[in-house]
Amino acid sequence: MRAPAPLYASNEGVIDAAAKALGGNLLAPVEAVSEIALHVDRESLLETMFALRDTPGLEYQQLMEIAGVDYPDRPDRFEVVYCLLSLTRNHRIRVHVQTDDVKPVPSVTGIWPVAGWLEREVYDMYGVLFSGNADLRRILTDYGFRGHPQRKDFPLTGYVELRYSEEEKRVVYEPVQLAQDFRTFDFMSPWEGAEYILPGDEKAKLPEAKGAPTPLKADEIQKADAAKAAAAAPAATPKATESTAQTGAGKPSPDAKPEPVKPAEPARRINKPRAKKADVAVPEAGKAPATRKVAAKPRNKPGAPTATDPAKPKRTRKAPDKKDG
Numbered sequence: 001m002r003a004p005a006p007l008y009a010s011n012e013g014v015i016d017a018a019a020k021a022l023g024g025n026l027l028a029p030v031e032a033v034s035e036i037a038l039h040v041d042r043e044s045l046l047e048t049m050f051a052l053r054d055t056p057g058l059e060y061q062q063l064m065e066i067a068g069v070d071y072p073d074r075p076d077r078f079e080v081v082y083c084l085l086s087l088t089r090n091h092r093i094r095v096h097v098q099t100d101d102v103k104p105v106p107s108v109t110g111i112w113p114v115a116g117w118l119e120r121e122v123y124d125m126y127g128v129l130f131s132g133n134a135d136l137r138r139i140l141t142d143y144g145f146r147g148h149p150q151r152k153d154f155p156l157t158g159y160v161e162l163r164y165s166e167e168e169k170r171v172v173y174e175p176v177q178l179a180q181d182f183r184t185f186d187f188m189s190p191w192e193g194a195e196y197i198l199p200g201d202e203k204a205k206l207p208e209a210k211g212a213p214t215p216l217k218a219d220e221i222q223k224a225d226a227a228k229a230a231a232a233a234p235a236a237t238p239k240a241t242e243s244t245a246q247t248g249a250g251k252p253s254p255d256a257k258p259e260p261v262k263p264a265e266p267a268r269r270i271n272k273p274r275a276k277k278a279d280v281a282v283p284e285a286g287k288a289p290a291t292r293k294v295a296a297k298p299r300n301k302p303g304a305p306t307a308t309d310p311a312k313p314k315r316t317r318k319a320p321d322k323k324d325g
Contacts, residue, residue, distance in 0.1 A: 009091040011036055014058075018093075021055040022048055037094045045097055045106045052084060052095070053111065060084035060093060063108070066118035068126040072152050076100050078128050082108070099128060107132035125150035144173075 014036055015029045025044040030037045040048045052060045065083040076098040084093050099105050107130040108115045119130045120139040127148040130136055138145060142162075147154050157176050165172045 008034075009089050011091075014091065014093070017055070017057045018052070021051045021058060025051075035092070035094065037096055039096045039098075042097045042099055042103070042105060045095075046108065046111070048095065049082070049108055049111050052093070058086070059088050060086045060091075062087060063112040063115055063118075064092075066115060066122055068122040068128060068150065070126060070150065070152050074098070076103070078126055080105055080122060080128060101127050101129075104129040104131035106130070109133055124148065127151065 011031060011034065015031065018036075018038055019026055019029065022038070022040065025040050025048050026038060027041060028039040030039070038048075052058050062085045063082065064085050065081075067081045067083070069079040069081065071077050071079065078099050078101070080097050080099065082095040082097075084095065086092070097105060105128060107119060109119070109132065116133060116135060117139060119133050120136060122128050123130065123136055124138040124140050125148055141149070146159050149158075157178065159176060160173045161176050162171050162173050164170070
């Protein structure tokens, strides 16, 4: 949830109040991207800072930052920027002064003591001198460092390099030694574009493959297969036939050759379909399988005649003769 109060106060009336308080010390006020920058004279910097801090309606009590900018093409190539904050008005403002590597800028350490370290950073990085700073020495680079790293003409590789020496058991400084000379690669800039034509650039003006993105405009777009489609376009009046006499179906052409006789194919053996096996009844779940009734064979008595064993003739006993009785 955002706070109900605005992030910063409005810029309305700030330039008018600053112009009235500074008078001729104000060279050019600039308002851009919702920020106000006041370009003032270098010699009257202290008077300008006192006015911006103590004038009612301005009241910029706090110094937030001091930055440096290098413009090598200008006579006064360096620009020192002071960022001020008004706690009572919730507003920020920037103050710009121009100088070179010889003309000193008045120090504001008497107004804001925190400016001591900030001015040392600008001196270390850009070489800008500040008159009135009692401790103007390097703060970021090492002792004996040569040059100022943030200047546009300072080489990216520097002048010296350091390493730990096993012989001397300490860190030693040596001149920079590159493995190869610096080379300028002529890469194509994505913002400016190449000034020469690369192989294949001529294809950019032609329609691309079907389905691929094209750099042409909507009214210049032509399908990739448009030429083929135009060549294979159907005739205006389609050909229509109503009888075989018009098509010549069944008639040999004048230069037709007799068709070669194909050899007869050997007779194929036709396999008769096998009779299907009778389906075997599967008993349903929970039911006993059905029993098949088989006819019982007749039982024969021992010695009874059968078809393979016919009956034997019976022997008769003769009755004894009655003789003497």
